[in-house]
Amino acid sequence: MLRFALKCKDIQIRDPFVLPLEEEGKYYLFGSTDKNIWGPGTGFDAYVSDDLSNWEGPHPVFRPPADFFADANFWAPEVYAYAGRYYMFATFRRKDNNRLGTAVLASDRPLGPFEPLSEGPVTPEAWSSLDGSLIIDDAGDPWMVFCHEWQQIGDGEVCAVRLAPDLSRAEGEPATLFRASEAPWTTPFVSPRFPDTVNYVTDGPYLFRVDDGELYMLWASFIDNTYALGVAKSESGGILGPWTHQPEALYRDDGGHGMVFRLFDGRRALAIHAPNRTPEERPLFLEIAERDGRMAIAGPLSD
Template sequence: MALTEYPLKMHDFHLHDPFVLADADRKVYCLYNANYFDYRDVSHGWGRSVELYMSPDLVHFSRPRAVFDLENLSERVWFDDSDCPWAPEVHEYRGCYWMFVTLHSRRQPAIHPVDGPEWYRKRLIRDHRGVFVAVADNPAGPFAIMDPTLPVTPQDQMALDGTLAFDSDGSPWMIYAREWVQMFDGTIEALPLDRWNLAKAAGGSVRLWSASEGLWHKEEGDAPAGGWKSDFTGDTAVRKLAEGAPGFVTDGPFAERAPNGSLLCLWTSYSRGEYILAQAISRSGCVVGPWEQLPAIDHRDAGHAMIFRAFDGTMMLIMHTNMVRKDRSGVPLDSHGIIYEVAVTDDGFVLGRHREDLDGIADPNDDR
């Protein structure tokens, strides 16, 4: 390995919604991340791109290269360049590499929220989001959107953070977040995909759970046991959800099969104003559930996690830190990737040893 090809360490660069594809054929880890305007030149889409960092060992990383950007958009595409692509992830499937990525649009008419307290439904939403699928013949791209005229997710849904999951019969599904901005109580949804073309839906969406079902909400007193279930007119809702109350967030689902066939799913929300890494289980093994919420995994303002198998067989979890934390002067802290070993058990995910040797973070409670 020529270290000049891999001059970076993980803590040298920002990461937000990281995704790792362990390419066993090439013996290289492909780390995908949204640019978020870190690299503002033409080779990186002027900041609106998906970046790829490559590593032979998860310690040394290449400089980033853009594998997808929003340059030279035609008038016929649904999305625009009003924001950077969000939450890219890449999966190998049927000999191709499929990128699920959230794109934005201000080309669509403004809409009102479809759920939530009456005061919330009076708002106007001008920013639209949907999950698109791009494809390439190798993990380094370039990736091209299969159908730029419409998102794969339903047009009437404000959708983000799509991930690939497989049902108990092997059929592909997209699990994604329906954003709290539209729902007030955000949801996790699932959409069946065409077996031969992951950029094509094979049916309608199914709701899996709502953000307020997270087990911590009852203890914190901001939702009843089992969540709001769209009941925003009762006495409890009127008392707890006065005008200006924050919505309930669903972010970053990621599914993994347990040894006994149950389907596990990571997801992220907020607890006491900070990011929290949560999990759920479908003991039937089916994408459509029923789903049961499990105790949260991490409460340290880190989340949007995914799991991959390292080349030595170790199961690893990577997520980003510092979603909302600030330094003493009020400046937001940089978000970085943080890696743990993780056990995938029949009853859920169990976070293991923190890998400071890989992510360079000395104290997971205080990433500076």
């Protein structure tokens, strides 16, 4: 039996990702859990709940080995049950070239320990890339959708690349799905580091299908320098799109980096962090539903 000691307000976490295991009746919560995620990386922790309100943890699920390729910016772990094991897609800042990249780790258990599977990041070595997310296409082949970072290219991109069947490496070249400025709801991000450039941010893409087979994507950006979450839909039903953006942001109250999961009662839930300020960020769970061909928030789930 789980011993619950924490509420959502007690958990500092960014980029929340929920893995529901119905056979256990438990929700596993992963995310960026370093107290200062902008500095040295120590690893990832996870929490466990049966109701999304009362949590047990933290459980250390990943600590880097001595020869790990990164030592800073441990971000956005996403954990998937796939082919009999659990796989973590997470972003790290490389030691060799100081660029971000998404690597794949694996474990036999949802609470780890997770160990490196890929030889460093599976994103391109010359790119600064982040927030890789796993999606399986209609043929059963794995792909990763990720961001080509705005700090490198100005107008951030969401890209996709096919993965090897064992998820250990990319196969082929990435395809650009869209750029941040193409969405009608985004505005330029004014950064004190780049005051003289026009920047558009892409952050945290996550793909999911609804009951009729339509393929949607959540992704985050900014509206007047406030963090926000948008939705796009694949017009072809496939990963490569083309992608059409909902005209208005799904959530624009300084929260985002979302993902969607099924509650044990069958409803669909959205997980985001809010506000987008360290150390105030907390997990927030909302009910989400498709209405007239668009995704909409139906109401809160957590206290």
